[in-house]
Amino acid sequence: MEEESNQIIFILFSGAFLAALMATFVVSMVILHRQRQVQNKQKMDQIKAEYEKTILNIENEIQQDTLKHIGRELHDNIGQLLSLSKLYLASSKPEKQSEGKQLINQIISEVRGLSKTLNLDWVESISLEEFISQQLDKIKSTGFCEVELQKEGENWALDKDQKLVLIRVIQECLNNAIKHASPSFIRISMTEQDGKRKIQIMDDGKGFDTSLSSQGSGMTNLRKRMETIGGHFEINSSPGQGTDIILSLPI
Incomplete structure (x- = not known):
């Protein structure tokens, strides 16, 4: 018991x-x-x-x-x-x-x-293709170098913030090419591939070593800006081989 x-x-x-x-x-x-x-x-x-x-x-x-x-x-x-x-x-x-x-x-x-x-209303009133075309026309009109714009796909609708970031990143890429690369030709292509919109900025200029810290800091800033809108920044360059930049953004 x-x-x-x-x-x-x-x-x-x-x-x-x-x-x-x-x-x-x-x-x-x-x-x-x-x-x-x-x-x-x-x-x-x-x-x-x-x-x-x-x-x-x-x-x-x-x-x-x-x-x-x-x-x-x-x-x-x-x-x-x-x-x-x-x-x-x-x-x-x-x-x-x-x-x-x-x-x-x-x-x-x-x-x-x-x-x-004086305000940013123009960002909403202009398409990204029109902006890029205007920037390239300005470069060509100075006689600095030859330019080309290629575009695939019709619907490139972007909200204001996405367009702002892309506009600024593209401006910086073109400014860097003008200031440092001394190219004879700049081409920008807009394509849609694998569910992504891609903007490729290519020049045949001097190129540079992307591992150098003086160049890396600027590229890091552009990369972070693309990340804020869910995008991706990729750059390929080497001395004497020109520069190839790809900005991608999910559709």
Whole structure:
């Protein structure tokens, strides 16, 4: 009888111990799950903050470039037109006064055009293909080098933030080619492949060693910017072999 009582007590204690063990396990899993939720939320908040910071920096950079452009236009173009119109209007000859009035109308048109670039509304009103075409036309018009734009696929609809990042990254790539590569030819191609949109920027210039820290920091910045919009940045270059850059973005 005593032996049976001991067995019952043992079973009860064992059951209680197992129940406590299970309860501890469940509580531990709940706590761990909540900790992971908090960590994931913190990570998502950090990613969101970095994304917003990147977009804000890009907007500021583009605005600064826009202001520099406006300053040059006001000084070199509109300033000259104003001086000419002042001379024409001060003339006693009717034909000169008429030319002066025409110049005033041209100045008004130029100022209106500049005012539209003071905000970033133009980003939404222009397609990425149009932007790239404009950039290449500017390069070609200077006589710096020959250019080419190739495009496959019709639907390249992008939201404003994606377009902002791509615009800035493309600008930086073209600026680097102009400043450092001395190419005779630049080609940009826009393709769709394997569920991705790809922009390839190729030049036949000097090329460089991508492992050098002086070059790596700039490339790292461009790579991080592409990552903020879920994209990828890839560069292939070596001295004397030109540079090939591929920007890819999931459709």
